Amino acid sequence: xxxQTDNAERRGQSYHLIDELMTLRxxxxxxxxxxxxxxxxxxxxxxxxxxxxxxxxxxxxxxxAHFSLYRFISEGKERxxxxxxxxxxxxxxxxxxxxxxxxxNDKYDNQKHCEESLGMLEQDLSYIGEILADRxxxxxxxxxxxxxxxx
Numbered sequence: 001x002x003x004q005t006d007n008a009e010r011r012g013q014s015y016h017l018i019d020e021l022m023t024l025r026x027x028x029x030x031x032x033x034x035x036x037x038x039x040x041x042x043x044x045x046x047x048x049x050x051x052x053x054x055x056x057x058x059x060x061x062x063x064x065a066h067f068s069l070y071r072f073i074s075e076g077k078e079r080x081x082x083x084x085x086x087x088x089x090x091x092x093x094x095x096x097x098x099x100x101x102x103x104x105n106d107k108y109d110n111q112k113h114c115e116e117s118l119g120m121l122e123q124d125l126s127y128i129g130e131i132l133a134d135r136x137x138x139x140x141x142x143x144x145x146x147x148x149x150x151x
Contacts, residue, residue, distance in 0.1 A: 027060075028058050032054055041121050086141055
């Protein structure tokens with residue numbers, strides 16, 4: 001009975017972490033869409049605020065994935081071999097996207113940086129969109145494995 005209870009608690013925890021990640025992902029994608037709709041990009045308060053709001057949502061989403069969902073797996077709280085196999089396969093890809101996301105954030109994280117880099121924003125948004133699509137695809141593979149009842 002204890003093993004089944006422990007498994008149920010771990011699965012419940014993983015489902016909670018997935019839900020939290022999905023909420024942050026949705027918020028980040030909404031900010032991405034709002035920023036994209038702000039074209040043409042001008043050096044005005046509205047554009048700078050939209051950029052910084054997107055950066056904050058992007059960092060929140062990225063950090064949540066690393067410090068909750070991936071930590072959950074790396075700390076041995078997930079024992080299903082199928083989940084661990086998927087996690088081991090996608091984690092290097094996720095780490096690579098994290099570096100790109102951090103570089104984007106560093107480039108646009110404050111008003112001065114936004115104003116200095118505004119000429120590159122459209123190109124950078126397109127690239128970060130591609131990176132996010134790849135990341136989301138990989139995360140969805142892990143989420144599918146986590147939601148599976150197979151061992």
